[in-house]
Amino acid sequence: MPDAAFDPRHPQIRRDPYPAYAALRGRGSVQHVPSAGTWFVADHRRCLSVLTDARFSAAQGQQLRLRRTPLPATMLSADPPDHQRLRAAASPAMEPRALQVMTPWLESLIAESVGAAVGTLRSGAAVDLVGQVAQPLAVAVLARFLGLPAADLPSFAHWGHAVSVNLDPFADPDASGAAGEAMHVMLQRFADLMHRPVDRHGALTLLARSHADGLVSPSEALAAAGLLVVGGLEPLAGFVTGLLAVLVTGPHAGDRDPARPRSVVEEVLRYDAPIQFMARRALADVDFGGVVIPQGDHVVALLGSANRDPERFVRADQLDLARRVNPHLSFGAGPHVCLGAPLVRLLGDLVVRAVPADVPRLIVREAELTHAVVPRCHSRLVVAAGAP
Numbered sequence: 001m002p003d004a005a006f007d008p009r010h011p012q013i014r015r016d017p018y019p020a021y022a023a024l025r026g027r028g029s030v031q032h033v034p035s036a037g038t039w040f041v042a043d044h045r046r047c048l049s050v051l052t053d054a055r056f057s058a059a060q061g062q063q064l065r066l067r068r069t070p071l072p073a074t075m076l077s078a079d080p081p082d083h084q085r086l087r088a089a090a091s092p093a094m095e096p097r098a099l100q101v102m103t104p105w106l107e108s109l110i111a112e113s114v115g116a117a118v119g120t121l122r123s124g125a126a127v128d129l130v131g132q133v134a135q136p137l138a139v140a141v142l143a144r145f146l147g148l149p150a151a152d153l154p155s156f157a158h159w160g161h162a163v164s165v166n167l168d169p170f171a172d173p174d175a176s177g178a179a180g181e182a183m184h185v186m187l188q189r190f191a192d193l194m195h196r197p198v199d200r201h202g203a204l205t206l207l208a209r210s211h212a213d214g215l216v217s218p219s220e221a222l223a224a225a226g227l228l229v230v231g232g233l234e235p236l237a238g239f240v241t242g243l244l245a246v247l248v249t250g251p252h253a254g255d256r257d258p259a260r261p262r263s264v265v266e267e268v269l270r271y272d273a274p275i276q277f278m279a280r281r282a283l284a285d286v287d288f289g290g291v292v293i294p295q296g297d298h299v300v301a302l303l304g305s306a307n308r309d310p311e312r313f314v315r316a317d318q319l320d321l322a323r324r325v326n327p328h329l330s331f332g333a334g335p336h337v338c339l340g341a342p343l344v345r346l347l348g349d350l351v352v353r354a355v356p357a358d359v360p361r362l363i364v365r366e367a368e369l370t371h372a373v374v375p376r377c378h379s380r381l382v383v384a385a386g387a388p
Contacts, residue, residue: 006033006040008277008373009170015369017276017376018317021305030291038064038298042305044312044329046288050280050301052334058083060281064298067172072223075339076231083335089210090224093145093203094342101201105144107350113137114244114354121248126365126384129244130237130377138237141347142229147193147202159186160233167230168372169279183226190225191218203228232340234370235274236347238377243268243348246319247355248362249383256321258357264321265348270328271319274375276304278332303329304376360385 006020007013013020021042024031029043041047050056059079062071071077075086092098113136117127127133139157148156162182165171194208207221216224246252246268256264277300286293293299307328310316331338338344366382 006031007036014373014376017304018308021302021308024302025305025309028291030288030293032297038300039293040300040302041288042302042309044306044309044327047301047303047306047329048333049288050299051278051329051332051336053286054080055282055284055286056280056299057283058278058280058336060283061279061298063281064279064300065169067169072226073220074223074227075336076227080335085215086220086224087335087339089207089216089221090203090228090339092206092210094339096342098201098206099342099346102144103346103350106141106347109140110137110347110350110354114351117244118356118359121360121362121383121385124385126382128366129241129381129383130379133244134237134240137240138233141343142232142236144199145203145343146190146225146228147197147199147204149193149198152189155189156186158182160229163226163230164234165372167234168374170373186229187222187226190222194221228340231338234372234377235375236340236344238274238375239269239344239348240351241378241381242272242274243351244355245364245381245383246321247352248359249364252319252321256352256357258353260322261349261352262345263323263326264352265345266326266328267319267321267323268348269330269344270307270313270323270326272376273304273307273328273330274377275330275332275338276374276376277302278336301329303332 006024008017024040024042029046030039030041032039041050057079059077062077065071073082073086075083075090078086113133117133120127139160140153142160143153143156159182162179163186165179190204193204197205197208199205204225207216207224210216211218211221243265247256280299280301282293282295282297282299284295306312307330308316312327331341362383362385364381365384366380367378368380370377370379
């Protein structure tokens, strides 16, 4: 594939984007690709600038999406001052007190889920880390976080999988198709639960409270709930899959400090992030060391590349579970930093603690990535003990 035709959709880049990222950084880190009509920023320092500089619009960056259906008004597709207002409506769900209430349930769920998978592996059988562990875990966690009753779990699993296509900027889900129908039915159920809350600590209840306080409209509250599903479910499952794979396969299995699970979590996030890039649009001319991005041009910050930038990380292409300084950009940065980061980190800590140090060394029998460009994650990852 010619370097000048960098395209995240190219099969070779989807399989392994990191050589292409290194090539971009080698050519100067800020590159305009005429065929995409877009500037790609590949180094850590400038990616951080794109994400934190008010001269780059997140709302207008959404225009790069290849879709006919419009995006609802959410914190993802808004700039200040609306961004702060919409974010404030959902942020109480991620406050320490809310997560503290959820933690005992999470510990029990993860211990049961990981314990069952480890028991199956010890018996000599194979386990699909996606379908048998990560996906069901992500569905259960997100459902509980929202405050859904247990009876809604099967329906929520179906809705969540169907609407997740909306996260991929290269997909164009038809509003009248499966994704649109699932979103409609899911939001109808969410609206009902906002009127008759089941869990007073759940995100749906907190969004309903934000509406009652006049912070958001009913449609904005529902859009925020939908965004939590679209932006949360598949990336969370992808992260758990990657974390488990590191803990039980390859040379790093068992190679961790049990007293520092967060180091493992942060390094797995850095090494292969589910969200590999974020789009912006320049609201003014921006000079990056002599390379000027003109006002009105689209810009993509390649987070996956920034996370492997050797100017920022020692041994950037090596997985180091003991890495202590780890300013990765896997959650973004600045005003639009991922709202769900505290929940992801909490979940990751608990998964690391739940995996026994003496789990049998496993090999990967089958591995298949999803068809989506975003998030970057597996649709199937089967592991087992012994020879392939």
